[in-house]
Amino acid sequence: MYPRPNRQPGVPFSDFPIDQVGNKSPMVTHGTPSRYSLVIEGLEGYWAHVKRCNSNRDKRKEFYTFVAGQGLHVGFVHPKFADELRRFPGIFTFSENKSVGNIIHLSRTLSNEKDCTAAVGGVMQILAQEGKIHSWRNERYPVVTSFGSPSMFWLERACVPYLGTKAYHTHLNGFTIVDGEMFLWVSIRVEDKMHQDFPGKFDHLVAGGQPINMTPKENVMRYAHLRANVPAEMAEKAVPVRTISYEQIDGMKIKRDVIFCYDLEVPYFWQPKNNDGEIDAFKILRVSEVARIIRSSTGSYKANSALVVIDFLYRHGFINPNEHGYLELQQALQQGDNE
Numbered sequence: 001m002y003p004r005p006n007r008q009p010g011v012p013f014s015d016f017p018i019d020q021v022g023n024k025s026p027m028v029t030h031g032t033p034s035r036y037s038l039v040i041e042g043l044e045g046y047w048a049h050v051k052r053c054n055s056n057r058d059k060r061k062e063f064y065t066f067v068a069g070q071g072l073h074v075g076f077v078h079p080k081f082a083d084e085l086r087r088f089p090g091i092f093t094f095s096e097n098k099s100v101g102n103i104i105h106l107s108r109t110l111s112n113e114k115d116c117t118a119a120v121g122g123v124m125q126i127l128a129q130e131g132k133i134h135s136w137r138n139e140r141y142p143v144v145t146s147f148g149s150p151s152m153f154w155l156e157r158a159c160v161p162y163l164g165t166k167a168y169h170t171h172l173n174g175f176t177i178v179d180g181e182m183f184l185w186v187s188i189r190v191e192d193k194m195h196q197d198f199p200g201k202f203d204h205l206v207a208g209g210q211p212i213n214m215t216p217k218e219n220v221m222r223y224a225h226l227r228a229n230v231p232a233e234m235a236e237k238a239v240p241v242r243t244i245s246y247e248q249i250d251g252m253k254i255k256r257d258v259i260f261c262y263d264l265e266v267p268y269f270w271q272p273k274n275n276d277g278e279i280d281a282f283k284i285l286r287v288s289e290v291a292r293i294i295r296s297s298t299g300s301y302k303a304n305s306a307l308v309v310i311d312f313l314y315r316h317g318f319i320n321p322n323e324h325g326y327l328e329l330q331q332a333l334q335q336g337d338n339e
Contacts, residue, residue: 043325045295049306050332052298056249057335061101063254064094066163068106068116068152072145076164077104078252084127091119106152116153124159133158141167142212146339147258154212161253166337167209170219171308172238172262174205174228174272175287182287182316184309185272187227187279189302198302202293205264205272205282206230207305216240216260227279228272230264238262241315244307245336256337261308263315291318307333 064082066075077085082104085092093105110116117140127133136158142151143165160167174185185205189198208223210216220238224230244259272282285293291313294306301309311333313319319326 042295043319043323043329046310046329047325047332048298049294049301049303049310050246050329050335053246053248053303053307054332054335057247059249060247060254063164064102064104065100066104066106066165068143071105072152074143074145074152074163074165075256076254077162078254081132081162081252084132085123088123091123113151113153117155120153120155120163124156124162128158133162139209140212141165141209151212157209161250161255164254164256166256166258166339168216169207169209169257169259169304170216170223170262171204171259171305172206172220172224172264173308173312174230174264174266175312176266176268176270176284178268183284184287184290184312185228185266186283186285186290187272187274188281188283190278190280200280201302202300203279203302203305204308207302210260216262220260220262224264226276227274228282229275230266230272234266234270235264238264242311243334243338244304244311245334245338246304246307247336257304258336258338259304259308261311263312287313287316287318 060076063076063078065073066077068074079102082094082102085104086094091107091110093107095103095105097103106116106120110119124133128136136156139157140154141157141160143153143155143163144151147166147168155163155165157167176183176185187203187205189201189203191199206220206224206227208219208227210219214222217238217240221232221235224235224238225232239262240260241263242261244261246255246257248255248257274280274282290309294301294309298306310319310329314330319329
């Protein structure tokens, strides 16, 4: 825990950190802060984000089951995308099962991870060149049945929702406490990157996909440096707190994501700096203001990051347990496959 400054009521936060564009947040410039445990009323705005991240789940029954290895279920494929895969019979085969429905098999002639990766990757590159897969990232995720299980093959990140395989992420809530009030660092994503999924949206201090051969804590520390220039000795103190999961269907794509959530208390005088070009600016806001932004709009915050902030609000006492739907909303933060 870092020293937490105390000021007399009415004294401005004259030495509080500023964001990268040189502007102090209007929410932290003047005034007498309220206690950080102030309970925020009303849950309706939060539900909008949960529903957005779990939209169209009822359509999953229309998807083919995707299996690999010794018949292990690893994903789901939309019928239209399945038609594209039929063009490659040496790599994908098809069958029908009365209890499961239509099944796509990764050919058993592909007997190891390296061969599977090369074969599937070649197909995905062809489809991307034909304009049927978008936002290629040159970043590969392991295809697994559950976190930590042996990977069947590696898959380009942009292709993951087309094969409906699981994806894992790490997110870090960076907070500080001044005068007994809690503040949260937020980042603003760049507007002009061609592969950027959420340009200009609010996001966490640190967030990123979980790559191959790295633990969630190692990944948090890696992204902490890339996204916010967090010193290693500070990032090491990040605390794992929870997982969030969701399942979202958008046309031919299905996201089956799990997020490893971390909290990190940072010194009140510390200033983040982006190192990888993903972030335009950082702002430090009262937690109550972050909650207001999330409750008032589904368009200003990166979709899955909003869920992680809602969980943060629960864990730090900002949501009233007397509110109707308190337990239902909390449980709804884990609607996906938490494995």
